[in-house]
Amino acid sequence: MSAIHQNLSTAISSSASTFLGYNNLKNIKSSNVSLPGRNSGVVKCVSSPSAEKTAYKTKVSRNENLAKLQAGYLFPEIARRRTAHMSKYPDAQVISLGIGDTTEPIPEVITSAMSKRSYALSTVDGYSGYGAEQGEKQLRAAIASTYYADLGIEEEDIFVSDGAKSDISRLQVLFGSNVTMAVQDPSYPAYVDSSVILGQTGQFQKEVEKYGNIEYMRCTPENGFFPDLSTVRRTDIIFFCSPNNPTGYAASREQLTKLVQFAKENGSIIVYDSAYAMYVSDDSPRSIFEIPGAKEVALEVSSFSKYAGFTGVRLGWTAIPKELVYSDGFPVAKDFNRIVCTCFNGASNIAQAGGLACVSAEGIKAMHEVVGFYKENTAIIVDTFNSLGFKVYGGKNAPYVWVHFPGQSSWDVFSEILEKTHVVTTPGSGFGPGGEGFIRVSAFGHRENVLEACRRFKQLYK
Amino acid sequence: MSKIFSFNSMPCKTLLQTRASVTVQETENVTDFRTKVSRNPTMERLRCNYLFPEISAREAQHLKKYPNANVISLGIGDTTEPLPDTVASSMANYAYKLATPAGYRGYGAEQGSKELRKQISETFYRDMGVKDTEVFVSDGAQCDISRLQLLFGANMSIAVQDPTFPAYVDSGVIIGQTGDVEKESGSYQKIEYMTCGPQNSFFPDLSKTARTDIIFFCNPNNPTGHAATRQQLERLVQFAQENGSIIVYDAAYAVYITEGRPRSIYEIPGARKVAIEVSSFSKIVGFTGVRLGWTVVPEELLYSNGFPVIKDFNRIVCTCFNGASRIAQAGGLASLSPEGFKAVLSLADYYKENAEILLETFSLLGLRAYGGINAPYLWVHFPGSNSWDVFNEILEKTHIITVPGSGFGPAGKEFVRVTAFGHREKILEASKRLRSLLS
Numbered sequence: 001m002s003a004i005h006q007n008l009s010t011a012i013s014s015s016a017s018t019f020l021g022y023n024n025l026k027n028i029k030s031s032n033v034s035l036p037g038r039n040s041g042v043v044k045c046v047s048s049p050s051a052e053k054t055a056y057k058t059k060v061s062r063n064e065n066l067a068k069l070q071a072g073y074l075f076p077e078i079a080r081r082r083t084a085h086m087s088k089y090p091d092a093q094v095i096s097l098g099i100g101d102t103t104e105p106i107p108e109v110i111t112s113a114m115s116k117r118s119y120a121l122s123t124v125d126g127y128s129g130y131g132a133e134q135g136e137k138q139l140r141a142a143i144a145s146t147y148y149a150d151l152g153i154e155e156e157d158i159f160v161s162d163g164a165k166s167d168i169s170r171l172q173v174l175f176g177s178n179v180t181m182a183v184q185d186p187s188y189p190a191y192v193d194s195s196v197i198l199g200q201t202g203q204f205q206k207e208v209e210k211y212g213n214i215e216y217m218r219c220t221p222e223n224g225f226f227p228d229l230s231t232v233r234r235t236d237i238i239f240f241c242s243p244n245n246p247t248g249y250a251a252s253r254e255q256l257t258k259l260v261q262f263a264k265e266n267g268s269i270i271v272y273d274s275a276y277a278m279y280v281s282d283d284s285p286r287s288i289f290e291i292p293g294a295k296e297v298a299l300e301v302s303s304f305s306k307y308a309g310f311t312g313v314r315l316g317w318t319a320i321p322k323e324l325v326y327s328d329g330f331p332v333a334k335d336f337n338r339i340v341c342t343c344f345n346g347a348s349n350i351a352q353a354g355g356l357a358c359v360s361a362e363g364i365k366a367m368h369e370v371v372g373f374y375k376e377n378t379a380i381i382v383d384t385f386n387s388l389g390f391k392v393y394g395g396k397n398a399p400y401v402w403v404h405f406p407g408q409s410s411w412d413v414f415s416e417i418l419e420k421t422h423v424v425t426t427p428g429s430g431f432g433p434g435g436e437g438f439i440r441v442s443a444f445g446h447r448e449n450v451l452e453a454c455r456r457f458k459q460l461y462k
Numbered sequence: 463m464s465k466i467f468s469f470n471s472m473p474c475k476t477l478l479q480t481r482a483s484v485t486v487q488e489t490e491n492v493t494d495f496r497t498k499v500s501r502n503p504t505m506e507r508l509r510c511n512y513l514f515p516e517i518s519a520r521e522a523q524h525l526k527k528y529p530n531a532n533v534i535s536l537g538i539g540d541t542t543e544p545l546p547d548t549v550a551s552s553m554a555n556y557a558y559k560l561a562t563p564a565g566y567r568g569y570g571a572e573q574g575s576k577e578l579r580k581q582i583s584e585t586f587y588r589d590m591g592v593k594d595t596e597v598f599v600s601d602g603a604q605c606d607i608s609r610l611q612l613l614f615g616a617n618m619s620i621a622v623q624d625p626t627f628p629a630y631v632d633s634g635v636i637i638g639q640t641g642d643v644e645k646e647s648g649s650y651q652k653i654e655y656m657t658c659g660p661q662n663s664f665f666p667d668l669s670k671t672a673r674t675d676i677i678f679f680c681n682p683n684n685p686t687g688h689a690a691t692r693q694q695l696e697r698l699v700q701f702a703q704e705n706g707s708i709i710v711y712d713a714a715y716a717v718y719i720t721e722g723r724p725r726s727i728y729e730i731p732g733a734r735k736v737a738i739e740v741s742s743f744s745k746i747v748g749f750t751g752v753r754l755g756w757t758v759v760p761e762e763l764l765y766s767n768g769f770p771v772i773k774d775f776n777r778i779v780c781t782c783f784n785g786a787s788r789i790a791q792a793g794g795l796a797s798l799s800p801e802g803f804k805a806v807l808s809l810a811d812y813y814k815e816n817a818e819i820l821l822e823t824f825s826l827l828g829l830r831a832y833g834g835i836n837a838p839y840l841w842v843h844f845p846g847s848n849s850w851d852v853f854n855e856i857l858e859k860t861h862i863i864t865v866p867g868s869g870f871g872p873a874g875k876e877f878v879r880v881t882a883f884g885h886r887e888k889i890l891e892a893s894k895r896l897r898s899l900l901s
Contacts, residue, residue, distance in 0.1 A: 059706025062765035063615035101568040114557035122550030129540035169782035176502035267498025326501035343608035349751035
């Protein structure tokens with residue numbers, strides 16, 4: 001932690017509030033109001049559980065959609081397991097290849113833009129208050145020209161956000177509860193979980209590990225990790241992540257053309273998650289809008305998280321073409337704009353200053369270097385598992401390696417790896433029933449940690 | 463004066479931006495192809511655009527008409543004064559360190575940094591029993607309100623003050639808690655509007671208020687500027703307890719309270735069992751663009767089946783959000799240091815002095831201006847007038863942007879909200895222009 005934070009922590013002990021008279025305790029006492037603690041009515045607490053039964057309850061019903069969720073969100077659960085493991089083995093050098101969290105410093109060209117903006121906010125000329133909810137004009141224009149040049153996506157089609165995860169939920173709020181959705185199986189859990197929360201799904205069916213009313217599009221080695229669309233039912237919305245988290249597979253131009261055609265025939269809307277586009281190594285498309293006709297059936301979500309290490313800084317965007325309209329002809333972008341103006345208040349101006357630096361010539365070069373570093377990590381992990389005789393997928397166009405453990409429970413494999421090598425991974429079934437029998441190994445990490453983790457894998461599986 | 467402002471326009475007739483509820487014929491078709499996805503009916507239900515973008519659009523249009531006009535914005539409640547040095551430099555430093563191996567940080571806890579959560583509970587909730595684990599740091603109150611609506615779901619009945627900050631109503635419409643709008647009054651069906659006006663000292667008559675699941679209560683109030691007394695808040699908490707309701711208490715302006723009234727709902731006994739509190743650094747330290755706020759959900763707050771609300775809110779925060787920007791959080795922490803908080807209070811004082819100047823101006827003109835004492839908003843009464851007409855007249859004749867009261871609810875029809883945010887010289891200039899127009 002920075003020195004400033006340490007200084008602040010110690011200075012705070014006297015508490016700003018009492019020092020400055022804010023929330024002065026005298027005010028509370030002089031009105032003869034007893035403090036909440038005393039008034040809780042449980043002073044004569046009995047040790048029996050009946051104390052809980054008498055605890056006051058409101059008459060507000062719990063949202064039944066929340067009750068449908070089976071467990072906590074996947075990644076906090078992985079974090080919990082990691083913490084528990086570290087408590088159990090306090091001397092172990094735990095290596096995290098679980099949650100896809102970036103580890104390398106942000107390039108200076110980007111951080112200095114954010115520092116500069118921060119300082120500017122303390123000056124009369126440099127201060128700015130509310131920004132446009134859709135994002136700063138310059139940044140929107142720069143994103144459009146950097147990622148969508150010649151694809152017909154313009155500044156006004158770009159909505160800057162605090163990240164893809166927030167955007168996914170805002171898109172769900174936009175679509176509402178009466179839409180049907182399809183997801184890849186396995187897939188990034190936020191699409192399914194947000195769908196449940198919005199009330200688009202039925203109950204969780206334990207036998208198949210699926211929520212009712214969601215169309216799961218299986219992606220396996222057998223079908224080359226691209227769904228057989230001839231067996232997929234029509235849904236209103238199709239969530240499609242490519243390069244894929246967790247499988248690492250990047251759909252080909254031909255495959256995406258089929259997807260766009262499928263959406264066209266069914267009148268569906270594709271929500272295309274391109275958060276890993278910069279990891280593409282071959283000529284697989286980076287944007288759905290490279291496919292002709294896509295603008296009439298797709299919108300695209302992306303993020304600076306995995307390009308610039310912005311996982312903690314928070315910045316992303318959603319591109320919605322003008323051509324994307326509802327069945328009554330109303331443009332989707334107009335409603336999304338309303339959502340963004342009402343349910344959001346813009347991404348942090350400091351993060352946006354960083355974003356603008358990201359898409360400068362120097363920034364793009366720097367982001368490619370960071371991405372390149374993680375791609376080297378990925379190659380090391382792929383080699384390791386290959387050399388151990390595993391069937392390994394992904395790892396070419398994404399920072400994820402999808403390792404097959406046929407016939408095994410992925411949570412068991414996860415636990416065994418954690419217990420025996422102190423390496424955190426992510427069990428494939430956390431991404432859907434199609435992930436059972438697989439482990440996702442993420443390639444974010446310091447080089448020495450990745451090398452050490454691979455040494456330990458070799459030890460375990462030799 | 464009331465003769466000037468006596469027209470009665472239809473709601474939204476004069477709005478510039480295309481209404482959210484506009485029908486297809488009014489939209490240009492860029493394509494012939496249409497998906498088969500139905501537009502979300504709740505979006506169709508929204509009566510107009512969100513209020514503040516509409517005000518911006520009006521300002522832009524006015525500037526086109528009068529390119530040399532020195533437009534003064536007392537409309538959108540946007541802070542204007544620079545950040546305190548200690549806050550800006552803490553953020554600059556944090557950003558700088560992200561470029562180093564030792565200082566780099568990735569994902570933060572979705573609920574916010576432990577340090578900041580702890581500092582928020584100590585600064586604002588000392589001795590009220592609020593734990594750091596009950597504090598959820600966010601990217602601002604507007605976002606939190608929508609996340610709370612997502613938490614509650616469509617099957618909730620809501621009550622709001624009338625007038626009030628529009629996000630509660632609009633988010634309620636979007637999530638599906640309401641019926642259609644009644645064209646005449648501009649009210650949405652199924653919302654319980656609790657009128658707050660001079661006639662009831664800006665506190666609702668709870669004896670006439672129907673039970674609802676959720677009660678949104680903004681205090682100090684935006685737009686009226688009223689800060690409820692302890693007795694009033696005790697009545698509110700009691701009302702919620704009797705009805706088994708949940709209060710969503712918006713304390714974004716608590717730092718402006720002058721008259722010794724409660725700042726937090728948790729100063730009221732029993733509030734922990736019935737209330738969620740939302741707040742923001744926006745108007746505390748000028749973070750309107752930096753984006754930082756928080757929500758307190760007490761552990762004792764339970765649904766009817768005994769399930770703790772905090773558990774579900776945590777799930778929402780972990781699934782629909784990924785934490786506030788770490789840089790913003792560093793700034794937030796700095797603003798709560800002794801030096802930072804001192805600067806915060808001077809900022810509040812600065813804006814409150816602006817409010818005093820404006821209050822004096824309206825008083826000299828014989829206009830009744832409410833608020834301006836415990837909040838950075840003045841609520842000026844133009845009896846018998848229509849607020850959009852007053853807004854237009856003031857804009858046309860003095861080049862000052864305000865906000866028409868009906869944008870905040872039907873009961874705002876005869877009022878105009880004037881913000882006290884602004885550089886001192888602009889406030890003084892605005893004051894001069896108003897005096898010459900209205901005398």
